[in-house]
Amino acid sequence: MTPSPIDRFATVTSLRAALDRRETTAEALCRTVLDRIAAGDGPLHAFQHVSPERALSRARALDRAPRPAGLLHGIPIALKDNIAVRGLPATAGSRILEHYISPFDATVVEKLERAGAVIVGKTVCDEFAMGSSTENCAYGPSRNPWDLDRIPGGSSGGSAVAVAAGMTPLALGSDTGGSIRQPAALCGIVGLKPTYGRVSRYGLIAFASSLDQIGPMTRSVADAARCLEVISGPDPRDSTAGARPASFIAALSGDIRGLRIGVPYALLESGVADDVQAAFTQSLEVLQKLGAVVSRVELPHSTSGIPVYYLVATAEASSNLARFDGVRYGLHVGGETIDAMYRRTRSAGFGAEVKRRIMLGTYALSAGYYDAYYRKAQQVRTLIRGDFERAFEAVDAVALPTTPTAAFKLGERTGDPLQMYKADVFTVGAPLAGLPALSVPCGLTPNHLPVGLQLVGPAWEEATLLRLADAYERVTPWAGLHPRV
Amino acid sequence: MLASRLMASKLTRDEVRRVATLARLELTDAEIELFTAQLGAILDYASEIQRIDTSGVPATSHALGETGVWRNDQPVPSLDRREILDGAPYADPSAGLFKVPKVL
Numbered sequence: 259m260t261p262s263p264i265d266r267f268a269t270v271t272s273l274r275a276a277l278d279r280r281e282t283t284a285e286a287l288c289r290t291v292l293d294r295i296a297a298g299d300g301p302l303h304a305f306q307h308v309s310p311e312r313a314l315s316r317a318r319a320l321d322r323a324p325r326p327a328g329l330l331h332g333i334p335i336a337l338k339d340n341i342a343v344r345g346l347p348a349t350a351g352s353r354i355l356e357h358y359i360s361p362f363d364a365t366v367v368e369k370l371e372r373a374g375a376v377i378v379g380k381t382v383c384d385e386f387a388m389g390s391s392t393e394n395c396a397y398g399p400s401r402n403p404w405d406l407d408r409i410p411g412g413s414s415g416g417s418a419v420a421v422a423a424g425m426t427p428l429a430l431g432s433d434t435g436g437s438i439r440q441p442a443a444l445c446g447i448v449g450l451k452p453t454y455g456r457v458s459r460y461g462l463i464a465f466a467s468s469l470d471q472i473g474p475m476t477r478s479v480a481d482a483a484r485c486l487e488v489i490s491g492p493d494p495r496d497s498t499a500g501a502r503p504a505s506f507i508a509a510l511s512g513d514i515r516g517l518r519i520g521v522p523y524a525l526l527e528s529g530v531a532d533d534v535q536a537a538f539t540q541s542l543e544v545l546q547k548l549g550a551v552v553s554r555v556e557l558p559h560s561t562s563g564i565p566v567y568y569l570v571a572t573a574e575a576s577s578n579l580a581r582f583d584g585v586r587y588g589l590h591v592g593g594e595t596i597d598a599m600y601r602r603t604r605s606a607g608f609g610a611e612v613k614r615r616i617m618l619g620t621y622a623l624s625a626g627y628y629d630a631y632y633r634k635a636q637q638v639r640t641l642i643r644g645d646f647e648r649a650f651e652a653v654d655a656v657a658l659p660t661t662p663t664a665a666f667k668l669g670e671r672t673g674d675p676l677q678m679y680k681a682d683v684f685t686v687g688a689p690l691a692g693l694p695a696l697s698v699p700c701g702l703t704p705n706h707l708p709v710g711l712q713l714v715g716p717a718w719e720e721a722t723l724l725r726l727a728d729a730y731e732r733v734t735p736w737a738g739l740h741p742r743v
Numbered sequence: 744m745l746a747s748r749l750m751a752s753k754l755t756r757d758e759v760r761r762v763a764t765l766a767r768l769e770l771t772d773a774e775i776e777l778f779t780a781q782l783g784a785i786l787d788y789a790s791e792i793q794r795i796d797t798s799g800v801p802a803t804s805h806a807l808g809e810t811g812v813w814r815n816d817q818p819v820p821s822l823d824r825r826e827i828l829d830g831a832p833y834a835d836p837s838a839g840l841f842k843v844p845k846v847l
Contacts, residue, residue: 361826454806468806497812498805565789576766583767585841590832596844597767605769613768617759618782620766630793631786636802638792643803676785692806717807 264290266424267740270333270481273427277332284332288317288376291334295379295425298743303400304419306339307347308379317376329488331374336420336429338413339380340387341472342461343367346377350463351385351395351413354588354607364461365496366430366472366489373488378426381416385609386579387437387465389413390681393672394611401668402445403741404707408665411441417475418445423743428485429475434465435567436660436685438473439697443660443710446699446739448727449475450482453717454692455500457486458493466574469567469689478737479698479728483507486720502718509721510728515549517726519713520653522557528683531663537701537709538659541730545657548729555649555656559641560687566642567686568679569622569635575612576619582607614675643691650716655726658684660697660710684712694720698727699736708736754783 264273264282276282292310299305313334320332337343340350342360344367349355370377384394392399392415400415402408403423410419414431418441421429431438433451442449450473457472464470474485483506492501521542530538542552584590584603591606593599608616622631649656662683671678688695693714700711711730715723731737759779763770770778828836835842
């Protein structure tokens with residue numbers, strides 16, 4: 259490998275400063291990143307698609323600008339392959355979209371490029387973002403850079419690997435039940451799921467529309483704040499994207515004295531591995547030393563988060579994925595009748611997990627079962643939201659481990675979908691309640707696998723979460739540790 | 744009661760076939776077998792929520808309880824028809840149409 263003056267694990271914030279000081283150029287940075295992907299992605303398989311020509315031409319155009327302007331000027335970024343970029347593939351990890359080229363840009367893409375970011379490629383994800391390991395990707399899984407025999411988490415696993423393994427300094431993922439935070443935790447990076455409506459979903463291939471949010475995956479909390487500043491805001495093309503102005507970078511004061519953190523100890527009794535529990539307990543002690551006040555909160559209905567999530571999300575998915583019908587885009591398998599065409603196209607194009615979830619969601623919505631499953635789940639969801647509302651009367655944030663265990667081995671849970679679903683026990687609550695949540699590295703297990711601390715906040719209070727996590731990051735070594743690559 | 748009947752019932756192969764028809768999926772016998780077992784286990788697990796008292800609790804329709812927003816009804820350009828049809832797997836771009844098997 260050729261030595262490069264650009265630190266493989268540099269943060270966006272430091273790269274942006276180096277560009278400002280003219281120590282490097284957007285083109286040099288882009289070439290370095292493309293070289294690292296070419297050299298390193300083979301065994302990791304973070305990338306579904308790399309677009310070197312498009313990236314280099316944009317980087318060169320940025321270098322011709324009189325002076326660096328945007329918050330992400332010259333910063334290479336990877337996008338999960340369920341986010342539309344005009345002229346690039348968007349497979350969403352599915353065979354049904356194998357040859358699809360997006361005819362339009364997602365709103366986040368427009369915002370990123372306006373801020374000067376350089377899109378270098380699309381990352382591997384579980385098919386239609388349905389999974390917790392990337393093993394449901396039709397084109398093969400990504401691997402965890404800390405241990406190639408282990409999963410990177412999912413569904414935004416490729417984005418987590420690209421950032422954690424030193425390929426791109428920044429990536430976007432999408433989170434429906436934990437798909438940003440869980441792979442961030444398992445790969446040792448920062449992942450932020452914004453409040454429902456903070457970021458436009460226009461151009462995000464829909465999985466479960468009442469839960470889906472796009473968010474940043476980064477090497478530092480400050481980088482997540484910077485990226486959120488760029489991608490957030492209202493959008494006439496997504497009526498759920500709201501105008502709630504906030505400054506995320508300015509929130510990083512380092513001072514968290516007096517902030518109140520609640521821990522749902524009863525929920526943790528559902529099972530946390532000893533090594534994860536140890537890292538979590540230590541992280542609470544650090545936050546206390548920094549002046550935060552830690553107390554107990556009750557989220558009594560969160561133990562039902564997994565069934566509620568898997569009924570609501572699959573019901574929405576069964577409806578959203580009806581659009582894959584062999585007519586307008588994607589795979590087409592012919593048939594004598596229109597119904598035969600639908601059935602053959604969908605059966606050939608969807609993988610096992612997607613079929614399973616469409617089936618589960620269709621069942622939960624079908625006559626005779628709707629009240630007992632779908633409607634009941636949406637009622638319990640109301641109770642889960644109410645628990646959080648009551649908790650936030652007493653605390654500013656809720657802390658819990660992002661995942662019950664560190665990264666598991668490839669193949670370990672693929673035979674038992676229910677076991678796979680249970681990996682999401684601590685992450686499904688925030689999206690069900692529409693709340694912002696982030697994961698920040700908080701330790702390594704004795705096996706040298708990363709552990710994530712999760713902070714959940716009241717709606718629209720990303721700034722509080724970022725301030726807490728940034729203060730924590732400043733006094734701990736974890737975000738600065740990297741896998742050997 | 745409906746809930747207790749559901750909790751006691753096991754998902755059958757015929758129900759899986761019926762749901763596959765609704766979902767426009769063609770499943771092999773092996774898939775029917777696998778999904779009957781797997782979906783049955785998932786539904787058994789999910790049935791725990793039926794023990795929760797939700798009388799008088801409204802169902803969530805928006806995570807933050809927000810309702811619809813209004814915008815002006817102003818025409819804006821949409822995606823280019825030709826480009827969309829060129830990306831379709833089975834269309835007649837020169838006629839400006841998607842194609843489907845005969846339905847009438």
